[in-house]
Amino acid sequence: MNNHNYDTASLWRMLTLLIHVLLFLVIVSFMYLILEDHIVSFLNKPKLSVEQLDDIAANRAKGRSQVKNDKWDLVENGIHLRTGLKADENLQLIIGACTSCHSAKIITQNRASREGWKSMIVWMQETQGLVDLGDKESIVLDYLAKNYAPQEMGRRKNLDLAEIEWYILNLDEIEE
Ligand code: HEC
Numbered sequence: 001m002n003n004h005n006y007d008t009a010s011l012w013r014m015l016t017l018l019i020h021v022l023l024f025l026v027i028v029s030f031m032y033l034i035l036e037d038h039i040v041s042f043l044n045k046p047k048l049s050v051e052q053l054d055d056i057a058a059n060r061a062k063g064r065s066q067v068k069n070d071k072w073d074l075v076e077n078g079i080h081l082r083t084g085l086k087a088d089e090n091l092q093l094i095i096g097a098c099t100s101c102h103s104a105k106i107i108t109q110n111r112a113s114r115e116g117w118k119s120m121i122v123w124m125q126e127t128q129g130l131v132d133l134g135d136k137e138s139i140v141l142d143y144l145a146k147n148y149a150p151q152e153m154g155r156r157k158n159l160d161l162a163e164i165e166w167y168i169l170n171l172d173e174i175e176e
Helices: 008-043 050-071 091-098 114-127 136-147 171-175
Strands: none
């Protein structure tokens, strides 16, 4: 008996099977190339216990509150760094009353007399939904009038004539 007597049909079957297997291998390796990073990171993912996860969360929260404690209300050179407002004993009241709708910059960029500030507050109450500040209003106005009063424009200092290096205009040079 001759076992090597394949007919053409079975040869074709083997060939298509081989092609399918090769195609499958190509597709799999191609997908691996694409997904390699995901697969590797999935396999190397650290498996943390619930306690470890709790620790990590606690440490992060501690870090955050540390930053908040250290820096939250830091005052440097009389300026409250977080808001830019001038620091005094009523600062927290101002932060509470005046920074919920807009940045404190809108305050620090403005200057006005007590009456001027009063009219801005009235304007905000009439048109922007600012609530009645009640007995806090006079404290707020005191703070604003004291810290953000109109700046003295002043006139410029007199020139110190002796200090000036006078430029002697030489008309002859120009004519040349
Ligand atoms: C209910 C919200 C709200 C609160 C609280 C609030 N404001 Fe305002 N304020 C506004 C709005 C809205 C504007 C207009 C903002 C704009 O034009 O971009 C404004 C504008 C201003 C301006 C600019 C006015 C101008 O003429 O350009 C100043 C100054 C100001 N606010 C100061 C204060 C002060 C001081 C307080 C605390 C007493 C305060 N705001 C609290 C809503 C508020």
